[in-house]
Amino acid sequence: MMIRKIAFLTIILILFILGCKQENDKKTSEEPLKEIIQDSSKTAKAIPEVNEVIAEEFKLNEENSIQFFFDYQKGLKENKVKLTTSMGSFTVQLYDNVPYHKANFIYLTRKGYFDGTQFHRIVKDFIIQGGNADDDETADKRRKLGRYLLPPDTRKGYKHHRGTLSMPSSEINNPHKLASPYEFFIVVTKPGSYHLDGGFTPFGKVIEGMDVVDKINKVQVGKGDWPSKNVYIEKAEVIQ
Incomplete structure (x- = not known):
């Protein structure tokens, strides 16, 4: 037990x-x-x-550019741009009733597109044309901003008087004279170049510094009307 x-x-x-x-x-x-x-x-x-x-980087194109600039110009009160060049500065005033071209120029200015570009075509006693350059930086700027054209707006009564700011047509297959948005030209002819009326869109005028425009027009040029010495737009800025 x-x-x-x-x-x-x-x-x-x-x-x-x-x-x-x-x-x-x-x-x-x-x-x-x-x-x-x-x-x-x-x-x-x-x-x-x-x-x-x-967010995907916004780019302008043929489908969205008109609507974009239609919206962009709403309430856009600024209409003056000062361009400081390697030969001096001048100021342009943009026409309020040419809204797409005005909005485009203001937009590109604020984006810094024109800074560092050149007056790449100069025709004696006729025009100076700017907004292009022979460098990779300008081409890169265009790629980032987008590929688009602007419709002509030639029926507002503006003529190509001396000092008029106008848009060149694109060289691409372009029977409707669509404007190249990245370039512009200024008339220096006295009293004007009226044979351009109806074919190109005046969208502003020089209001200060026309003597600088004339000085640029007098520089020596080579083949293709390209200046022998580069004339730079050092800074473009929207002013009140």
Whole structure:
């Protein structure tokens, strides 16, 4: 009887010891798991939001340019631009009732497009033409801004008087005389070059610094009417 009792107590003791060991093993195995979950949470907070959307860079094209400039010109009160060149500065005033061309010129000015471009075509006693350059930077600017043309707006009664700011037509297949938006020309002929009326769009005039325009028109030119020495537009800025 005594032997059975001792055997029974021994079994109970063994079961108790095994139970304690299993409980300790369970706690030991859970602690690393808990630490891993916490670390993962910390790491997750350090990772940027994956749903952040990078806005696609806006570019003008044949489909969106007219609507864009229609909206852009609404409430556009500024109508003067000062162009500082390597030969001096002059100021142009843009016509409010030629809205697309005015808006285009203001937009490109604010985008810094004209800065660093040149008066690349100079015809004696006729015009100076600017807005282009023979460098990669100007081409890159055009690619970023977009490829588009502007419709002519020749029925507002403006003529190509001396000092008139007007738009050249694109050289691309262009029977409708669509304007090249990145370039402009200024008439220096006295009293004007009226044979241009109806074919090109006057959209402003020089109101200050016409003497600088005349000085640019007198520089020596080479083949293709390109100046022998580059004449730069160093800065174009919208002014009140």
